[in-house]
Amino acid sequence: MEKELIQDAELVSNYINGNEYALSILIERHKQKIYSFIYSKVYDRDITEDVFQDTFIKVIKNLKRGKYNEEGKFLPWVMRIAHNLVIDHFRKNSRMPKFDNTGEFSIFSVLSDSTLNAEKVLIKDQVESDVRRIIEELPEDQKQVLLMRMYQDMSFKEISERTGVSINTALGRMRYALINMRKVIDQNNIILTN
Numbered sequence: 001m002e003k004e005l006i007q008d009a010e011l012v013s014n015y016i017n018g019n020e021y022a023l024s025i026l027i028e029r030h031k032q033k034i035y036s037f038i039y040s041k042v043y044d045r046d047i048t049e050d051v052f053q054d055t056f057i058k059v060i061k062n063l064k065r066g067k068y069n070e071e072g073k074f075l076p077w078v079m080r081i082a083h084n085l086v087i088d089h090f091r092k093n094s095r096m097p098k099f100d101n102t103g104e105f106s107i108f109s110v111l112s113d114s115t116l117n118a119e120k121v122l123i124k125d126q127v128e129s130d131v132r133r134i135i136e137e138l139p140e141d142q143k144q145v146l147l148m149r150m151y152q153d154m155s156f157k158e159i160s161e162r163t164g165v166s167i168n169t170a171l172g173r174m175r176y177a178l179i180n181m182r183k184v185i186d187q188n189n190i191i192l193t194n
């Protein structure tokens with residue numbers, strides 16, 4: 001492991017010093033990890049490809065501007081760039097990223113943390129936990145469709161294929177899920193804004 005880190009650092013240094021080939025070795029070496037990471041967030045090969053390309057355009061720009069001082073931690077640095085570009089993608093397309101249990105990528109990570117003051121962060125955390133709690137209370141079939149549609153951005157056709165119900169049934173479940181969420185929100189006077 002240590003050997004690879006040293007090699008990465010050397011390749012970065014060689015690239016900065018004019019060896020264009022050094023970068024293609026780095027890209028080849030880490031392509032699979034970075035590509036898989038992006039795909040696990042966006043679930044779409046075309047978008048993954050775009051974000052992957054944009055990641056390395058940004059990597060090249062930053063390296064050429066001398067903005068790399070990660071002391072050999074090339075992969076985590078590139079992953080952070082990819083992560084930020086995924087967030088940009090969701091922000092531009094107003095789509096919610098995939099929910100996963102690590103909390104690493106949540107419904108509000110579409111907003112850059114640096115723009116939020118402590119109070120807003122607390123409010124957003126509260127709203128997010130309210131939303132999660134409401135979703136947990138839904139009947140299983142409605143919850144399943146809602147999560148697939150909103151957090152995995154699956155089409156109703158895909159949901160229909162995955163769950164084995166008709167598209168109309170999937171649409172109906174989504175509609176009832178939203179109606180039920182609205183009822184819970186109204187009954188509990190939950191305010192879902194910041």
